[in-house]
Amino acid sequence: MISTQLFKKIKPLIFFAIFLPSLFWSYQFINGALGVNPIEKLMDNMGEMALRLIVLTLFISSLSEFKKFRFLIEVRRMIGLFAFFYVTCHFLIYIALDHFFDMTFIIKDIIKRPFITFGFISFIFLIPLAITSPKIMVKKLGFKVWKKIHYLIYPAAILSSVHFYMLVRANKIEPAIYIFLILVLLLYRLYYKIIHPQLVR
Amino acid sequence: MKILPSEITPYKNYLNRRKFIKSSIATSLVLGASTGLEANHVSNQNIYNSQLDENDSLNSFEEITTYNNFYEFGMGKTDPAENSGDFKPKPWSISLEGLINNPQVLDLEKLLQNVTIEDRVYRLRCVEAWSMVIPWQGFPLAEIIKMADPLSSAKYIQFVTVFRPEEMPGQKRKLLPWPYVEGLRMDEAMHPLTILSTGLYGHDLLNQSGAPLRLVVPWKYGFKSIKSISSIRFVDKQPDATWSMLAPSEYGFYSNVNNLVDHPRWSQGTERRIGEFKRRKTMMYNGYEAEVGHLYKGMDLRKYY
Numbered sequence: 001m002i003s004t005q006l007f008k009k010i011k012p013l014i015f016f017a018i019f020l021p022s023l024f025w026s027y028q029f030i031n032g033a034l035g036v037n038p039i040e041k042l043m044d045n046m047g048e049m050a051l052r053l054i055v056l057t058l059f060i061s062s063l064s065e066f067k068k069f070r071f072l073i074e075v076r077r078m079i080g081l082f083a084f085f086y087v088t089c090h091f092l093i094y095i096a097l098d099h100f101f102d103m104t105f106i107i108k109d110i111i112k113r114p115f116i117t118f119g120f121i122s123f124i125f126l127i128p129l130a131i132t133s134p135k136i137m138v139k140k141l142g143f144k145v146w147k148k149i150h151y152l153i154y155p156a157a158i159l160s161s162v163h164f165y166m167l168v169r170a171n172k173i174e175p176a177i178y179i180f181l182i183l184v185l186l187l188y189r190l191y192y193k194i195i196h197p198q199l200v201r
Numbered sequence: 202m203k204i205l206p207s208e209i210t211p212y213k214n215y216l217n218r219r220k221f222i223k224s225s226i227a228t229s230l231v232l233g234a235s236t237g238l239e240a241n242h243v244s245n246q247n248i249y250n251s252q253l254d255e256n257d258s259l260n261s262f263e264e265i266t267t268y269n270n271f272y273e274f275g276m277g278k279t280d281p282a283e284n285s286g287d288f289k290p291k292p293w294s295i296s297l298e299g300l301i302n303n304p305q306v307l308d309l310e311k312l313l314q315n316v317t318i319e320d321r322v323y324r325l326r327c328v329e330a331w332s333m334v335i336p337w338q339g340f341p342l343a344e345i346i347k348m349a350d351p352l353s354s355a356k357y358i359q360f361v362t363v364f365r366p367e368e369m370p371g372q373k374r375k376l377l378p379w380p381y382v383e384g385l386r387m388d389e390a391m392h393p394l395t396i397l398s399t400g401l402y403g404h405d406l407l408n409q410s411g412a413p414l415r416l417v418v419p420w421k422y423g424f425k426s427i428k429s430i431s432s433i434r435f436v437d438k439q440p441d442a443t444w445s446m447l448a449p450s451e452y453g454f455y456s457n458v459n460n461l462v463d464h465p466r467w468s469q470g471t472e473r474r475i476g477e478f479k480r481r482k483t484m485m486y487n488g489y490e491a492e493v494g495h496l497y498k499g500m501d502l503r504k505y506y
Contacts, residue, residue, distance in 0.1 A: 035433050036268040036475050171276045
């Protein structure tokens with residue numbers, strides 16, 4: 001079994017492992033190694049990475065309830081912040097590279113296209129999570145309020161996976177897997193928080 | 202349904218309308234590299250340039266052949282280039298079927314001896330809002346229609362892509378209902394801009410581009426330009442077309458490029474020209490309105506998208 005102590009030691013490695021893809025893709029982008037439609041590729045890569053990390057934090061939340069996996073909680077905040085980092089990159093690429101700050105088009109796009117609307121709302125939901133991530137914010141807000149804010153991860157996760165589902169043309173299997181995983185983890189949490197305590201009592 | 206010869210813009214006028222443009226470095230690189238061409242595929246840079254519109258420049262051979270949709274080889278944009286190595290485009294035959302006086306199975310080699318291969322530089326606009334400029338070689342679809350000699354009851358043409366799951370790995374999975382089918386109205390099929398292509402950049406079509414014979418209809422979204430055609434059917438009613446069967450609210454039978462009618466999920470107002478940073482405004486009928494606008498006069502383009 002991995003101890004929390006040992007896990008803390010390898011935390012920097014995890015940091016770099018998650019940070020590296022963004023560096024690698026940026027390097028590829030600059031050097032023309034992202035294929036012939038590099039903006040789309042870069043945007044897709046960043047977005048999908050963000051979704052993966054969101055799902056990963058949900059897994060950590062559920063698994064860390066078990067004693068064996070308690071150590072995982074050590075990296076949840078970091079992974080959550082990286083999810084926000086990748087979502088922000090994804091969003092900035094959409095604004096700056098894909099549409100080159102054409103704000104009238106972008107605002108119309110966000111309002112008119114459900115898949116963009118969902119993605120945008122998901123991004124908005126993640127902002128308070130990122131802001132309240134420092135430990136001191138838990139103290140300031142009180143754990144209960146802080147926790148309530150952080151339940152936003154579930155609607156954000158669902159919206160971002162639906163965003164992905166709606167944008168693909170035919171291969172719906174991959175986004176469907178994300179939606180399925182998120183729903184399973186959400187249901188598990190609901191069971192664990194609401195039904196399980198009543199049964200135990 | 203016949204169209205008067207006077208309704209058709211003569212190809213020469215069509216060429217004259219276009220302007221001479223400087224060559225791109227990418228073009229000359231490809232031309233230098235493309236050896237072993239089929240005799241009937243002339244790679245003539247001057248012709249390509251003379252056919253280019255003012256604001257266009259050719260996409261490179263590499264761009265054209267490494268980024269496209271061809272679900273028979275997988276759903277990713279680079280899948281066709283990566284997974285089409287086992288496909289055998291030779292020998293090839295095309296069957297002409299349905300409401301015609303000369304139903305027959307044409308051997309492609311023999312067919313090519315009876316047609317003149319022309320250069321056609323066309324814009325290609327994908328329904329996914331990206332675009333390219335491609336120097337095709339091919340011959341007017343009208344030539345094959347004449348060989349078939351359709352009955353007057355033939356109002357539409359349906360095209361069918363070959364079904365070879367052993368050579369086309371995408372066909373082993375039910376990504377789409379196979380085989381891929383597409384269709385045109387007879388006047389669209391007879392239009393001089395509509396070609397059957399056998400090559401690009403003076404090179405035989407690569408497998409990923411729809412070898413050995415594909416349709417190119419430059420004023421329609423790219424998915425209408427069906428690849429690796431094995432049969433051509435003449436029918437009296439609007440035939441099935443794969444994408445419009447699959448999602449009728451998203452992809453219509455006509456699927457003419459139209460910047461004013463959006464796809465339900467995304468805008469068709471702009472497009473990314475491959476190789477360019479800023480998006481371009483999409484043009485009505487992909488910029489071929491003068492040539493094809495009359496085909497759809499009086500039609501409600503929001504209804505017949």
